[in-house]
Amino acid sequence: MNHFEKIAVQLESYGLDAILLTGEANRFYATGFHSMGTDGAALITRKKNYYFTDARYTEAAGRCIQNAQLRETGHGHGYADLLAEVVSSDHIGRMGFEDACMTVQEHARYQKALSCELVPATELLWKLRAQKDPEELEALTAAQRIAERALEDILNDIRPGITEKEIAARIQYRMLHYGAEDKSFDPIVVSGPNGSLPHGVPSEKLIQAGEFVTMDFGCVYHGYCSDMTRTVAVGHVTDEMREVYQTVLCAQKAGIATARAGATGREVDAAARAVIDAAGYGEYFGHSFGHGVGVEIHESPNASQLNDKPLPERAVISAEPGIYLPGKMGVRIEDVLFLTQDGCQNLTKAPKELLVL
Template sequence: MKIQAIREALTARNLDAIVLTDEKNRRYATGFHSTAGALYVSHKQAVFYTDFRYIEAAKAQITDAEVREIGPGRSYVGVANTLLREDGAAKVALEDDCLTHADYLRWSDSLCAEAVAQGDLMNTLRTVKTQDELDKIVCAQRIAERAFEEILSEIKPGVSEREIAARLTYLMLHYGAENMSFDPIVVSGANSSKPHGVPSDKLIESGDFVTMDFGCICDGYCSDMTRTVAVGSVTDEMRRVYQTVLDAQLAGIQTARAGVTGQAVDGAARQIITDAGYGDCFGHGFGHGVGLFIHEAPNASTRSEQPLPAGAVLTAEPGIYLPGRFGVRIEDMLFLTDDGNRNLTLAPKELIVL
């Protein structure tokens, strides 16, 4: 099914073939994970090349493409040229957004057909999730939520940010994650004003906000969630900021649906934060797409003028950050539909004071 979708995209762009070398694009098209390989797709054939380490598993798992072993002394450029000549292909697309500049030039100079940038071809295809892809994202999210539920009992004064990050990693792996979507962010107190702060040896103190941004991978697909909890007590201002972020998130969620621009979704949340007097403290976008990549299309930010597509998974993660004092971010994942969205995140998000 995905090979056919790639072929239809080639037709729409007047291309004869595409060569996919990026692991995630190869996995999207074939369902097969390997550190080495190249997938060639044209209107006439689809061939997956890999080396001896993966050939048996690839043949057992890949059904929509012919699987061939590349063999010692052969290059992926070389086998691609053989296939291009067989097809009489004149234009072949390359992953300009995944290859290094040097690799892109090397492929372009070596191919026997005109190499063109694939642009947004694969990004656009990956945006709309199949039910199988959605199930894997939900699987990853449930693992992350189970880890979150368990970690709450371990967040207390005297425990370091780094310890909580390590425990989150362990718990997600323990409950079945393939890997982390990204290195967990765990920041507390004044550190929580840094949206992408790095866990440190700082000890959690009573009166701190602790922000945890984390996710894991299930069969190649990512989850992403953020929760901010308080330890011991909160001030009136902390409670007000938390409620403002939650209200902003709910406003964005209420607006998010297929056909609405990402800019409009971001604006609905941003207006709540601005009206509360914290407009300058929300410096990133409302959300981003999630799938095989932790950040992929579509986006919801002040610059996102394109309508959101049905079938995309979009994060909902507004935040307020007061430098040197504290920060709050709350993040869910939404599955966009024509008439709204389905929130894939089940973890509670009312203010938790531990």
């Protein structure tokens, strides 16, 4: 899977002759080939595609990348040198670059080496990546199914006396076991009073009866991420725990009911936030309703108070409201949604009614 053609079609409307992709996520999106960090660069022109890399990746890139000319860097001919040759031979006058991720040092080096104008063009990629095609949706759904299989197994392991770290480690193992390429991010497993930390780090704390356990995790499959959160109780729950859980669940359902292509991110966020506010927990919901999911675990568009733009059709966003009571507990429930003109398709199938293990 590559997106050379989709990118090339957009160049004229942005007034570009070519676009240079040096960031890991956009390189993968364009080429379908993954390499770490700064180990590679893709150049898409209106007529040709190029991929530059070093000897460590040349063979692998050649096996994977289609419809692009592969050129190898080496001593005396680095990325800037190879790009300069193409700029000259292909008469490139305006080249887009990823202003959101290129370093000042990299920009200065390319500006000095290339006889063309460098034009900020991150938005071009963000807009394209926001709208998923069928192959992308298939990969995202498969990643979600893998995470859900891992969750099914982990529910059998959660009991008093096991640590947060142990649960996190087992989640990672099970996802890899079921076919994941990697984790989307370091799993969050927090219990009891640690649950009030939305992005808490799994610790040596022992899980105890009468506590919530919140697990936020996902995996990568064919380069695309899954993301989900489930909060379960161990042994028994108090009335307050049940109230908090049901409030979050109702808030999530309200946001999902509002989520559709054309609704603004602010509107979707507000639908969920209104439920939490009405229950008296408004000050304990500090993050947004959701974010885009795709090649990266956090990408455009966002369902947040700050986004007053319409959400695009075929976007994939998370649905993850939460309530976090400092020193007491936290609850978050997260699904992933595929937006359509009529509403949304929930890609997450795992049950989310309150579960007491």
